[in-house]
Amino acid sequence: MGLVLRYIVEHASGRCDYRRYFPTALVPFVPGELKLVKRSLGKVDDPDFDRLHREAAREYERLAKMAQKARDKAYDALDAPTIAWLAETFVAEELEADEEARWDTEERELYRRTAKDLEQREAAATASWHPDDPLRWASKTREAASWSLDHRRGLRAAGDLEGIVRSLQVEAELLLEAHGFVIAPSDVHAMQNLCRALNDASIKAAEAKLDRLDGEEVLTPATPTRPVEVADKPHTAKTKVSLMETFEGYAAKPDMTPGVRDEWRRYVARLVEWLGHDDATRLTADDLLAWKNELLSETTRTGRLRDPVTVRDKYITSVKATLNWAVQERLAALPKAEGPLSRRPGGHECPILGGKRTIQIWLLKGVLRHCQPRARIPIRFPSRRECRSAGFRAARWRCCRSSHAAGRIRHASLAPATRPRSRAGPCAVRPPCCRRQDAM
Template structure:
């Protein structure tokens, strides 16, 4: 029997080929997913076959590494891996070396030399000033995260000792590069480094022609000489995402940056990245500030700054770091800060909250999808009693609700799991939020058990993606909320998170418990230690008053 080999695939609506491969059953738990997808970044079928063969070899090697388990890493190997971090750091800040302020060399020289946390103040003072301790710990954590990224990029699995060695090597590499940048800021060029125009973009190696089928003749293509590889704007986004996806960037960020670049290409009337100038970016910024959105309202300066310009800066910055472009044309271009007039609090009043929840309770399905109707019925109530982001709730799956035993709560407690596995979570961290008794009384667990599909409130697209459908349901919920509360001073979805925070403060939850429930990052190093038990979360949620509708 002839076994079929995996072939490059085209996603619906796309002309770029991708690799799609099932993860071996014995590695699903380790990899964390059942399928691997990877853009091959080409529209040519022959090139896609060649690239796929290369990626499959890398993938099999990665899986073989995982099966072997964690390996040891010598200090020499750690410093060899960290060498790439040194070069990337130097390249990133070479044009403006004095602008590098993230890594202070005075503190960086003492990374991984601090005493244990339980050491006396005098012992800490021998290494660093006590106020610098938090900064020192932050840099160490950053080095550990950098080590993890380097290992992931190389498909390596090492033991904890090896990871620690690599984190130290990353710190040493960035310290050396930062010292070099200090000298460059004074005009002292290191040996072998000169101020000169950035090198031309690195050309991809020519594809090896695949063997023609038996019995056919293949014409020899005439070589193209004297032409550099053309760098397209749309190609830059795809290249950026191929790397950004591995570092945990969300699909919604990809969609935002892709839409920005698509609009930029339409504005320029060409797709040649090498022709883009700073004047082009400024003209596009001005164009966007004069534009109106789908709802007929002007595009806000905040959207132009945080979406359009942020997308261009990120993608062009990646292109410069990867030698695709000599300079970032969006550098230094921004939008003036808007002085917003706030005429009311950002949270719903009791009367507004009750109005929305009553409308949700009474909502009847019309011509909309059943999932959209269910979202209008349940998501406002979930936002009221969890403090979760609207997108985190819309993307919930059936398996994300379970009943667990919690001390002090007889009969068990229903718990929502908000996890990156379901879609986009801003902090990229799983968190568990106990269900309020009123939600149980209203029948939310029964609703979940009666859902036949995996998703509770949306229908994935034909490829299984949820980014587009998720945004659509969020928009419908915003419209639903705005029908009940017309005041533009409060956001129809985000007003619930503000309200939850206010109630948590009034009831004395404490910052740590509120952060754990809402998914907010710790504000200090001290808050990163320890955690908040499920019992503490359930105790807090149960203190929220029932809403009389």
């Protein structure tokens, strides 16, 4: 059986595109208000097809996650350690790009082809460098780095905060977007601090580029570690419990069918991929809630949003049942998943009941949970004229119908306005008002 890749559009020429649309509710919060992620994948037989498909899928997930954070106003805090990390990352990326461009021949070939094409078209275009000049790239880079260094130093010397923000705000926004940060639009002070740090980082990068052009060896610094990752290391659980191995132990139960086992395994594996780790002890209720919200915002193969019932009864239930089984088997000291769950896959969601009276109490609580608190309903027997009215007969029908064998009485004011479609008969115990009307 072949592998099915989603969101692939195949053209008549055999080339394929990755096209995945964002939910309509998320489009205003996507960076650039993009409606979809579209990437060219080439042909299916190309060696880079799978790699390009994975990169496109990761790009969609990254943008969708940022859009969800912006929609939920779950903004990131730009504190001093984060701003320092962004500035160091900016310097590392600038020097890495400079090192790649220094030894890249494609840029020089592109310049030669462009200059030759302009000469053939007799276009009035002049350049400061000759196409065959081996020092053309070095001269161009030195001129750009010198201008940037003088400009950034002048802004810092004059204390021109508005000029720094005006010249580097777009660069700061692109840097934040590339690393998945979403900040509040009203946090102007944090953006000013970030632009000041990027101005100092630009000076440092320009000085390093000029030193390289003078023949000095300037190594490209390694990408620094994010401060969030450093803060999370001391909180890592000492005993790791694999979520997939826990599910395999739960799936080995004889009462689980092969179809449910394979289906739930995909759901748990998707959660592990979304978390980025396989440690069940690090899983929290906030993680499940965020995963649930992301599943609800995704579109299916039909282009529609995923059904909330499907997310609750399949994705979330599979994870909760696995964690409950792990707790009951004492495999890990995990927090037991809240909510009524069944240990049997595919069974009804009901708690473990201890007897007939427990069943009746459970049914009664389910019926009365919609009642308003502290509501007092006066008990009054209707008159003979009221019993003859059509409205009271309809109320009597709504009052006495039941859908549980244990019996359930719903008040007429809480019942639907139309006759319910139920095969169950009247209650075994009829109210006095109903017995009075039967005697008429």
